Amino acid sequence: MDFETSDDRRMLADTLARFLAEACPPEKRATLAYAAPFHDHEAWSGLAGLGVLMAFIPEAEGGLGGRGFDVMTVFEQIGRALSPEPVLPALMAARLLLAARGDVDGLMSGEVRLAVAIGEPDAPWDLSDIATRAERNADRWTLTGRKSVVYGGNDADRLLVAARTGEGLSLFDVSPENAGVIGYGMIDGGGAAEVILDATPATLLIENAEDALNDALDHGRLALCAEALGAMDHVQALTLDYLKTRQQFGRPIGKNQALQHRMVDLMTEIEQARSITILAASRMAEGDRARSVAMAKHLVGRVATLVAEEAIQMHGGIAMTWEHPVSHYAKRLVMIDHQLGDTDFHLSRLMEDLRA
Amino acid sequence: MDLNFTEQELAFREEVRRFLDEKLPAEIADKVIAGRELTKSDMERWHAILNARGWLASTWPVDFGGPGWGPVERHIFEEEACRAGAPRVLPFGLHMLAHVLMKFGTKEQQDHYLPRILEGTDWWCQGYSEPGAGSDLASLRTTAVRGGDAYLVNGQKTWTTLGQHANRIFCLVRTKKDGKPQEGISFLLVDLDSPGIEMRPIRLIEGGHEVNEVFFTDVRVPAENLVGDENQGWTIAKYLLTHERTNIAGIGFSVQAFEQVKALARTVKRGGKRLIDDPLYAARLARVEAELEALKITNLRMLSNAQKNGQPGLESSMLKIKGTVIRQALNDLARRALGPAAGPFPAEALAGNLEIAPPEHARAAARYFNNRKISIFGGSNEIQRNILSKSMLEL
Numbered sequence: 001m002d003f004e005t006s007d008d009r010r011m012l013a014d015t016l017a018r019f020l021a022e023a024c025p026p027e028k029r030a031t032l033a034y035a036a037p038f039h040d041h042e043a044w045s046g047l048a049g050l051g052v053l054m055a056f057i058p059e060a061e062g063g064l065g066g067r068g069f070d071v072m073t074v075f076e077q078i079g080r081a082l083s084p085e086p087v088l089p090a091l092m093a094a095r096l097l098l099a100a101r102g103d104v105d106g107l108m109s110g111e112v113r114l115a116v117a118i119g120e121p122d123a124p125w126d127l128s129d130i131a132t133r134a135e136r137n138a139d140r141w142t143l144t145g146r147k148s149v150v151y152g153g154n155d156a157d158r159l160l161v162a163a164r165t166g167e168g169l170s171l172f173d174v175s176p177e178n179a180g181v182i183g184y185g186m187i188d189g190g191g192a193a194e195v196i197l198d199a200t201p202a203t204l205l206i207e208n209a210e211d212a213l214n215d216a217l218d219h220g221r222l223a224l225c226a227e228a229l230g231a232m233d234h235v236q237a238l239t240l241d242y243l244k245t246r247q248q249f250g251r252p253i254g255k256n257q258a259l260q261h262r263m264v265d266l267m268t269e270i271e272q273a274r275s276i277t278i279l280a281a282s283r284m285a286e287g288d289r290a291r292s293v294a295m296a297k298h299l300v301g302r303v304a305t306l307v308a309e310e311a312i313q314m315h316g317g318i319a320m321t322w323e324h325p326v327s328h329y330a331k332r333l334v335m336i337d338h339q340l341g342d343t344d345f346h347l348s349r350l351m352e353d354l355r356a
Numbered sequence: 357m358d359l360n361f362t363e364q365e366l367a368f369r370e371e372v373r374r375f376l377d378e379k380l381p382a383e384i385a386d387k388v389i390a391g392r393e394l395t396k397s398d399m400e401r402w403h404a405i406l407n408a409r410g411w412l413a414s415t416w417p418v419d420f421g422g423p424g425w426g427p428v429e430r431h432i433f434e435e436e437a438c439r440a441g442a443p444r445v446l447p448f449g450l451h452m453l454a455h456v457l458m459k460f461g462t463k464e465q466q467d468h469y470l471p472r473i474l475e476g477t478d479w480w481c482q483g484y485s486e487p488g489a490g491s492d493l494a495s496l497r498t499t500a501v502r503g504g505d506a507y508l509v510n511g512q513k514t515w516t517t518l519g520q521h522a523n524r525i526f527c528l529v530r531t532k533k534d535g536k537p538q539e540g541i542s543f544l545l546v547d548l549d550s551p552g553i554e555m556r557p558i559r560l561i562e563g564g565h566e567v568n569e570v571f572f573t574d575v576r577v578p579a580e581n582l583v584g585d586e587n588q589g590w591t592i593a594k595y596l597l598t599h600e601r602t603n604i605a606g607i608g609f610s611v612q613a614f615e616q617v618k619a620l621a622r623t624v625k626r627g628g629k630r631l632i633d634d635p636l637y638a639a640r641l642a643r644v645e646a647e648l649e650a651l652k653i654t655n656l657r658m659l660s661n662a663q664k665n666g667q668p669g670l671e672s673s674m675l676k677i678k679g680t681v682i683r684q685a686l687n688d689l690a691r692r693a694l695g696p697a698a699g700p701f702p703a704e705a706l707a708g709n710l711e712i713a714p715p716e717h718a719r720a721a722a723r724y725f726n727n728r729k730i731s732i733f734g735g736s737n738e739i740q741r742n743i744l745s746k747s748m749l750e751l
Binding site for chain 2: 001240254259267268273
């Protein structure tokens, strides 16, 4: 049993932290994350240059990692710095390309930005209700349907799209030029797109893609948990600092027991969130991956929202302003629960386990 | 990062399992699993079995006859013991007083008392709390006045767990009235057979007799029964707090409680369906399950930290808060699962063989009420928050 981060991962974390502190300071982010393309091309190339995307690929495939703890290491830093770079879609695409035994060189170098289009207006999180259809004429596939809130879809070179064939779910490669891609910014920064497919030409990547899609979704969920952890750690530090410095009634507000106990509860909840994320990271290649990830995303979803709301409350009016960094962290923490299944969605998955 | 136990630790777990398989009496395990009251001889029997194996004094260093276990071994033992339905080893003599004697006692005190603790000759109880001194322990008022070679003790202690079985009590007493309250406290060993001591049972919320109040009227205690220096009692009490932290999260109990509730919810019927198929109930249970899984890892993280640093950290207060809340939530779910069948007094329902509820759940409501104590004792959860606020957050 060892809960220490390995030297390699610690180095990656340190390098990434230093890079993001420079590339994405709060005042810069407050502008660039909210204006097209909703991230920074220079920062993206810089991240890739550090080998961050290689951390998602196993060494056997030419990468530098590929394990759950590699994902956790990268996304904790992404969350801590509140980076709007489309690293999450890159991770999910990496998992899908690995399953398809496709070429990952362009992904690792950052030259090819990929987005993963799974969710739909009536099927935001689950594979079972996907309605987008794939049709085959001779050797050519076309897709028809609508993919909704495709993260990174506003600025992607390629789209990996899940669609239903007569047989089941398959994965396709779509060029954005052939689809109707309507990009927009998100309330918590970063960009996404609606992808309208109307007999759009597509290349088949994986015929029976359900397992690969679930694998990609679970890796994405682990990444979101880790991102939330990084963001929560930072928000906790900011809030603690505020409790010690903000004076009211002639003393720091942190002298009030009402606030002390709430802060202790936040700390405890964050440690629980860290524990369950560590557990999930350790189970990514195991048979109980789905259950561990569901637990993590359920618990982190609840805690991240709590941390956001409590941080705003304990900061008083100031965290309500666009200018104060806590407002942006709080938005991200709440919206993480809207991605890849919220706390109730994952609770339902756990309930199914209990019934079985 | 590696969440797996080492080969050595896994082998140790096997050894513990084999031992429990062979040595834990089935009739005792049945009582523990059903939450029935253990007799004094049940507990003495189990202590003797553990002592014969050298595992009773699990927190003692080898020099004093302990097995030399680290935090991970203790955790493995506790986890397996809970799973098997072994009784909890009573902490008062073994995990509390013994450590005080090892650290602050004289050679004579160590040589006299430690073997008696191991062999079960002495059953110790704890004399800390008083009617007016609970969380604010330093305000205690039981006095000990030195005269010649003895102290004269007057006052009252309360919440004395299993004092009805004990022959000795270790007490915090006031030996100085001026100055800071913390600076006038001493640690005294008292023979419960001394004239002037009266012990009265306190009936608890669910009807059981677990705790007592102890009255001291001009009780003569030999001066050699003082541990450490006079007025050093507060330092000793604080030292003891760090040793009270073994198994503070009570994870073994919660794991067992979770499995029991899950099994119950799969058998109990509501509206022609299993209770577990009721989404409102299943959601409550699944929430606790995720919390418990997280707490297991939080506990291992802190164990691993303690293994490295040689002592439990202050963050064990976190384990106490979360661990008690989770256990209480599981007790709550077990009670709810039974509906009206949770209502009958357990003794009456069991004696009449009425099988209103499955026998192993007959005490579900009693257990729920009794375990409201766990967020109050050992430093209430609010006191734990004060400790964390000061030590970890520096507020």
